[in-house]
Structure formats: structure tokens, C-alpha cells
Amino acid sequence: MRPVPISFDARNEAGPLDRIWHCIGYCEINWTYTPIGRQVLRAIQELGDGTYWIRVMGTFSSGNQRSLPGWGSTNCYTEDADGRARYDWSITDRAYDTLLEHNCKPMVVLGFMPHDLSTHPEVGLLDSWRYPPKNYRCWQDLNFRFAEHLLERYGKEEVRTWFFGSWNEPDQRLAFRCNPDATRDTPQQRLEEYLKLFDHAAGGIRAADDRLRVGGPECDGNLEFLEGFLEQ
Numbered sequence: 001m002r003p004v005p006i007s008f009d010a011r012n013e014a015g016p017l018d019r020i021w022h023c024i025g026y027c028e029i030n031w032t033y034t035p036i037g038r039q040v041l042r043a044i045q046e047l048g049d050g051t052y053w054i055r056v057m058g059t060f061s062s063g064n065q066r067s068l069p070g071w072g073s074t075n076c077y078t079e080d081a082d083g084r085a086r087y088d089w090s091i092t093d094r095a096y097d098t099l100l101e102h103n104c105k106p107m108v109v110l111g112f113m114p115h116d117l118s119t120h121p122e123v124g125l126l127d128s129w130r131y132p133p134k135n136y137r138c139w140q141d142l143n144f145r146f147a148e149h150l151l152e153r154y155g156k157e158e159v160r161t162w163f164f165g166s167w168n169e170p171d172q173r174l175a176f177r178c179n180p181d182a183t184r185d186t187p188q189q190r191l192e193e194y195l196k197l198f199d200h201a202a203g204g205i206r207a208a209d210d211r212l213r214v215g216g217p218e219c220d221g222n223l224e225f226l227e228g229f230l231e232q
Contacts, residue, residue, distance in 0.1 A: 108162060
């Protein structure tokens with residue numbers, strides 16, 4: 001790295017400031033509706049400079065449904081003893097209701113992998129989220145039913161203004177399905193796995209409404225991974 005000098009003339013009147021920061025993000029989806037979370041969202045609302053988009057993770061994650069440092073969970077997807085899917089949107093409803101109440105809009109992260117759907121549930125809750133689904137049809141159906149529920153609860157005109165993105169930092173945090181030791185994954189393996197994950201997630205979301213906006217990925221500095229995704 002090398003220093004880059006930047007200079008500007010504060011006396012120059014360049015016109016009104018273009019506010020490009022109307023987006024914030026955090027990891028703990030359950031924090032959204034806590035008293036402190038509501039206080040922060042209320043402060044953002046009181047800025048009076050328009051709608052803010054909030055990017056929060058943990059939409060599909062399994063856990064105790066409590067806000068923890070760097071982690072949140074909804075338990076929206078579980079399976080019964082016979083392997084049948086069960087859906088519970090109560091936590092996502094609380095989070096998105098709170099955001100809309102404070103004039104904010106969600107940037108929905110479609111992740112992470114529910115424990116019961118993970119290829120490697122045997123590694124436990126703290127690691128099973130990193131792996132692709134054991135059944136891609138079920139993964140696509142989870143995304144479809146999620147979008148279907150959002151459209152029913154909030155209306156298509158509202159949800160069409162949201163953004164959806166599959167996963168977060170898959171270049172570093174997505175593990176290859178055949179390898180329970182993710183440290184041995186290659187970048188190409190992660191890209192191939194992510195492309196499949198993305199296609200099924202986007203397919204599920206757009207099956208509910210083909211005008212919903214799905215994008216991604218949000219990478220952790222790996223430009224080759226991003227370029228590989230864009231070339232497909």
C-alpha cells in the first residue's frame with residue numbers, strides 16, 4: 001500500500017451535498033426490535049433526511065433467537081422427525097415490522113444455512129451455517145416461501161422496493177459441500193458452490209414475484225471471486 005494525497009478547496013461552493021450514506025448494516029437481526037435497537041432506529045428516523053436501507057444478517061440462521069455479539073437467529077426453518085419442513089416467520093416479522101415502523105427498508109441477506117438443512121449439521125450450530133444445503137430443492141423452496149410470506153404481509157409494492165442478496169462474504173465464509181474442513185477449500189470450489197446457491201435462492205425469490213430485486217454477492221475483498229460471479 002502507498003499513501004495517496006487528496007486535496008480540496010473548502011472555499012469552493014460545489015452545491016448541495018449528495019448524501020450517499022443512506023445504508024447501514026449489522027449482524028444481529030434480533031437486536032433490531034430490542035429497546036436499544038429501536039432507540040437507534042428512532043434516531044435515524046429523526047434525522048429527517050429520507051429513507052435508510054438496513055442490511056442485517058441472520059435471516060435464516062438457527063439458534064436461540066437472541067441477539068449475541070456478531071450473531072442473530074430466527075429458527076425460521078426446522079424439520080420434523082420425518083424430515084418435513086416447518087416454517088416460522090415470527091422473528092423476521094418482528095424485525096421488518098420494526099424497520100418499516102421507523103421509515104427504514106430492509107436489504108435482506110438470504111442466509112445463513114439453517115442447521116436442519118445444512119450439509120454438515122454434525123459440526124454444530126456454530127459451524128453448520130457455513131455449508132451449502134443438503135437439498136437444493138428445499139433451499140429454493142425456503143426462499144420462495146419466505147418471499148411469498150413477505151408479499152402477503154407487506155404487499156408487493158412495498159417489497160419490490162427492498163433489496164435481496166444471497167449470503168454474505170461467500171468468498172471467505174462459504175464452505176465447499178464435500179469438505180467439512182473448510183480451510184482446504186479452494187476459491188474456485190467456493191465460487192462454484194456459491195453460483196449454485198445463488199441460482200436457487202434467486203429462483204425461489206423470483207418465483208414469488210419476478211420483479212423482486214435480487215443481487216450479490218457481498219465479497220470480503222476477493223475481486224476474482226466477484227469477477228467470476230459477474231462473468232457467469
